Amino acid sequence: MNALLKSMRLRTLPLSLAGVVCGGFLALDRHGGSRWTLALVMLTACALQVLSNLSNEMGDHLSGVDGEGREGPNYSMSEGGLTVRQMWIAINVMVVVCAASGLAMLLCSFQFSIFNIQFIGLLLLGAAAIWAATHYTLGRNPYGYHGWGDLFVFLFFGLVSVLGSYLVVAHTLDFTGRLLAPAVGTGLLSVAVLNVNNIRDMATDRGLRRTVPLRIGGRAARWYQTLLVVLGYGCFLVGSGSWWPVATAAFFGWHLYIVWHGEGRRLDPALPLLVLSTFATAILYVI
Numbered sequence: 001m002n003a004l005l006k007s008m009r010l011r012t013l014p015l016s017l018a019g020v021v022c023g024g025f026l027a028l029d030r031h032g033g034s035r036w037t038l039a040l041v042m043l044t045a046c047a048l049q050v051l052s053n054l055s056n057e058m059g060d061h062l063s064g065v066d067g068e069g070r071e072g073p074n075y076s077m078s079e080g081g082l083t084v085r086q087m088w089i090a091i092n093v094m095v096v097v098c099a100a101s102g103l104a105m106l107l108c109s110f111q112f113s114i115f116n117i118q119f120i121g122l123l124l125l126g127a128a129a130i131w132a133a134t135h136y137t138l139g140r141n142p143y144g145y146h147g148w149g150d151l152f153v154f155l156f157f158g159l160v161s162v163l164g165s166y167l168v169v170a171h172t173l174d175f176t177g178r179l180l181a182p183a184v185g186t187g188l189l190s191v192a193v194l195n196v197n198n199i200r201d202m203a204t205d206r207g208l209r210r211t212v213p214l215r216i217g218g219r220a221a222r223w224y225q226t227l228l229v230v231l232g233y234g235c236f237l238v239g240s241g242s243w244w245p246v247a248t249a250a251f252f253g254w255h256l257y258i259v260w261h262g263e264g265r266r267l268d269p270a271l272p273l274l275v276l277s278t279f280a281t282a283i284l285y286v287i
Helices: 002-008 010-031 035-063 084-110 117-134 149-170 177-200 212-216 218-239 244-261 270-285
Strands: none
Touching (some): 002 035, 002 084, 010 035, 010 177, 035 084, 035 117, 035 149, 084 117, 117 149, 149 177, 177 212, 177 218, 177 244, 177 270, 212 218, 218 244, 244 270
């Protein structure tokens, strides 16, 4: 059980919750709606994050990325805590959990009115989210190994997370700055989490992946990281109707300091710092 919990990487859950917190609570504030629906949205987001974490570990293990000399933390498969068979079982169980949670979320939202274009569209979007969560490093042609991770993270952790949760709760979309700002901001900051992870792993990823840092080099990747953080955080500042998000500015600055002055494992503290800063900013945005 301890090995499985380690592979679930529960510390990453605040990042998956940041977008749905923004979208869901903005929907409740503007249009009302069911808090039970929002609770199921958050549960589904967490389940998808866990599925993604398990799938990524499996893919990295099978491809050899998660081997000796890896700069990042070692996980259960590399330490022998979980076998390939056990991990496949865990992944399949989480696929069922994601599907069941997502279906319950939509049934609660639409009160079992399944012959609805929005219901069908969101159902298909949920299926796409499960596919994206399992194919970052898994499958015959994992998109994460070919430099497409940034785009998918921006779409699913940003736009889909915020706009999708808003639509599920409110059954409508308001294309205003108040809603679009956190959608873009969360997406950019989520890409920044992926990018700093890839900067850290440049040495061990070389020859196995084609990540953005490997394509543009370490220094350019750090400028890219700075741009992602500044623009992402700036979206929250511009879209907010209050000054509350300013409270997290120092933490984003601290993150960038670590990024510019660290290499390899010295970048590890930058990851949880950015995840928690993003989640805190999302909470402050909807206060």
